[in-house]
Amino acid sequence: MKKQFLSYISASIVLLVFLLFHSCSSCSSSEENESDKRTEYAKIAENRTAQDLLDDLFIGCDGDVESLARILGVTPSTIDRIRKGKSEATAKFEEKIRQVTGYYYQNDQSFIKLRSVIDEEWGWYDSVLKCYKLHPYWFWGINIFFVLCLLIDYDLFGFEVPFSYYFIPIELLIGLIAWLCSLFFSPNNMEDKYIDTINPVVEQLL
Numbered sequence: 253m254k255k256q257f258l259s260y261i262s263a264s265i266v267l268l269v270f271l272l273f274h275s276c277s278s279c280s281s282s283e284e285n286e287s288d289k290r291t292e293y294a295k296i297a298e299n300r301t302a303q304d305l306l307d308d309l310f311i312g313c314d315g316d317v318e319s320l321a322r323i324l325g326v327t328p329s330t331i332d333r334i335r336k337g338k339s340e341a342t343a344k345f346e347e348k349i350r351q352v353t354g355y356y357y358q359n360d361q362s363f364i365k366l367r368s369v370i371d372e373e374w375g376w377y378d379s380v381l382k383c384y385k386l387h388p389y390w391f392w393g394i395n396i397f398f399v400l401c402l403l404i405d406y407d408l409f410g411f412e413v414p415f416s417y418y419f420i421p422i423e424l425l426i427g428l429i430a431w432l433c434s435l436f437f438s439p440n441n442m443e444d445k446y447i448d449t450i451n452p453v454v455e456q457l458l
Contacts, residue, residue: 303340305353306349307335308356308361313363316363318439318442319373324352326345326451328442330446330450333455337458339455340457341454342454344454345454364385365386368386373438375433375434375438377433377434377437380426398419402417
């Protein structure tokens with residue numbers, strides 16, 4: 253029993269050090285610095301054209317143009333025309349682009365984080381399947397903890413921590429359920445009514 257207690261303590265210390273180090277590094281900057289960063293990113297977005305900002309978002313979405321279109325409240329063809337300079341954004345839509353891009357910049361240019369907050373079609377299954385990107389330190393920290401439990405059991409103390417054997421199968425099962433749900437509940441392909449004509453609400457001809 254004493255050895256089992258020590259194995260838990262050892263693995264827990266490693267996990268806590270890992271997570272605390274990340275938390276401390278994340279909290280090292282003051283609120284004032286965070287405010288300065290937001291102001292800086294807002295200025296960057298303000299000094300670039302809507303076409304350039306859309307290019308950044310288009311590259312960041314990594315081919316997931318429909319998600320980008322939902323976030324901006326337009327259709328893919330509108331994004332394509334503005335990006336290629338065939339039309340230009342109206343003043344109101346340009347402001348929307350700047351707001352979205354500003355948030356994108358503030359969150360380390362992570363399109364996944366952008367989607368998780370703004371995309372109305374983001375589901376719980378997306379959070380599960382993308383948790384390693386949304387919360388990488390927690391995801392890997394918890395997994396490392398249970399792997400350490402298994403290694404400590406066999407290599408150091410020669411006894412078992414029962415739940416360690418079930419964690420990975422349970423994690424895989426949850427991932428499988430989330431993946432199946434994503435197949436059934438993911439949004440259908442967007443109907444694009446503006447392929448052959450501009451959307452006058454958000455774009456205008458040059």
